Amino acid sequence: MNRITVGLGCAVGAVLVVGAATASASPSAAVHGGHTVTAHVTGEKAGHVCRIAGAGIDMPWQPVGADGTVDLDTGPVSGGRHEARVVCADPRSGDPSVRTVGREDDVFTGHWAPAFEFLHHHRLEFLTPREH
Template sequence: MALAAATVTGAGPAAASPVAVFRGDGAITAHVTGEHPGYRCQIAAHGVDGPWRPVGADGVVDLDSGPLPAGRHVVSVLCENRDRGDASVHTVARNTEVFTR
């Protein structure tokens, strides 16, 4: 079975950094915790762009790439403040390898 899971933290102090946990199967999922409530996040990779999902009041958001071909994917999680738009985009997890089957 070709499943992969990875935990990746953002830059900065450990207590203040959001964390993303990836899992690969027929799609890539990411469970993000510690992000700012009200922001929105997405999985980004070659051939994957969104969808954006809102971060809940608890700082958690679950993301899904949708179906992907089997193989290695280098993914990131991007988040932004919806009120500030592109100027606020930051990376929670960068260039993480996830394998789908």
């Protein structure tokens, strides 16, 4: 009985360690709307650069800090729905290294952005404005 318990405990511990290592190995991005489109990127390689991309969004590349994070802000963009995504790259490799971090998401900007974000989050997209 004790051997089974110890073996099971070791197996569960190994799964947790491998899972934690895997989860922390890939970068992630949280994109939000509001007055501007913002994103917080974590787990990216220091020295890489990231930016928010999408139709009607044009922003410069921002360097990733030594801690693997970067906060992005598009600055003024037109109000409405935007399909936004975070892209990161190794500046030494250029265009071939550009890749999407996380997933593309609909975000809203403008005066009614908080209400539209709420509706979108609760899957009531039919009440939100279409893309511009």
